[in-house]
Amino acid sequence: MRNAGKWERVMVxxxxxxxxxxxxxxxxxxxxxxxxxxxxxxxPDANLRETYDSMHHVKEAHKVSTGAGIRVGILDWCFGYEExxxxxxxxxxxxxxxxxxxxxxxxxxxxYWMAQTLREIAPSVEIYALGTYDPDxxxxxxxALVEAIRWAEEQEIDILTLSHQAISAENRGRxxxxxxxxxxxxxxxxxxxxxxPGNILPWGIWDSSGDGYYNRDADINIFQYDYNTLFTxxxxxxxxxxxxxEIYKGQLYTxxxxxxxxxxxxxxxxxxxxxxxxxxxxxxxxxxxxxxxxYEGERAEHVADIDAAVQYLAGNII
Numbered sequence: 316m317r318n319a320g321k322w323e324r325v326m327v328x329x330x331x332x333x334x335x336x337x338x339x340x341x342x343x344x345x346x347x348x349x350x351x352x353x354x355x356x357x358x359p360d361a362n363l364r365e366t367y368d369s370m371h372h373v374k375e376a377h378k379v380s381t382g383a384g385i386r387v388g389i390l391d392w393c394f395g396y397e398e399x400x401x402x403x404x405x406x407x408x409x410x411x412x413x414x415x416x417x418x419x420x421x422x423x424x425x426x427y428w429m430a431q432t433l434r435e436i437a438p439s440v441e442i443y444a445l446g447t448y449d450p451d452x453x454x455x456x457x458x459a460l461v462e463a464i465r466w467a468e469e470q471e472i473d474i475l476t477l478s479h480q481a482i483s484a485e486n487r488g489r490x491x492x493x494x495x496x497x498x499x500x501x502x503x504x505x506x507x508x509x510x511x512p513g514n515i516l517p518w519g520i521w522d523s524s525g526d527g528y529y530n531r532d533a534d535i536n537i538f539q540y541d542y543n544t545l546f547t548x549x550x551x552x553x554x555x556x557x558x559x560x561e562i563y564k565g566q567l568y569t570x571x572x573x574x575x576x577x578x579x580x581x582x583x584x585x586x587x588x589x590x591x592x593x594x595x596x597x598x599x600x601x602x603x604x605x606x607x608x609x610y611e612g613e614r615a616e617h618v619a620d621i622d623a624a625v626q627y628l629a630g631n632i633i
Contacts, residue, residue: 372622382437382583395423406444436580478572541570
């Protein structure tokens, strides 16, 4: 498992090299100082790019709420739990695969990326790292999920997120039982690829609502690009493609995984205002305050508008 500090330094070097090599043909402008040294790289379209803020009006919502006092548990792996002081309010590793302790404590990968995105959306939440994913066994993975969900109930965690592939029918029943119990106790779940009726199911800004993939339509649409993480290998492999700019937008930052924690952050923002609602009520508020939008030739009917949701909830309280 990689060391976060070492690889972050390597990433900076590789990115500088990659951007420098590709600048001549993708429109980026290199600025050099009088001595010829590389001064900076300018991205002409950077401020034109849609983000979570422009699609979901996050900064406006932050004027009212940032999720203070709300506990969010991320069901994942590779949190770098011992590497990032101050990021996690608590956590526990429920997995048993080989090297699971190293993965949980020192690998700053998928779970860590999800935590970083959650922190962007709801800066004041308390984040709990729940080590659950097993890359070798779905059965062991679901065992860990069930145990972690029950632990979350004991810790009075408010929201649970899950950002991995769908669970097969063989193990789905056990997960449903644990999730239904948690929802019945007031915990909100925002799992991707999980069509349990009680779960808040997010989907990207695409024409379909998960038709043919899930047993029901998704509830809300979440912007599918996350600019928190860039994979240098992906960048280097596509930088010289003739259609670089389109590939760049469509691959390098696509993150279906992030839809879960973005949705969780939205719920946390609402919970800070009023923590007495049921999971179904938080879901309904996000749906009824959403709006239709088009993006990159696709249309979505229920794009979440967290500022509108905040104003709706605050207005009803008043």
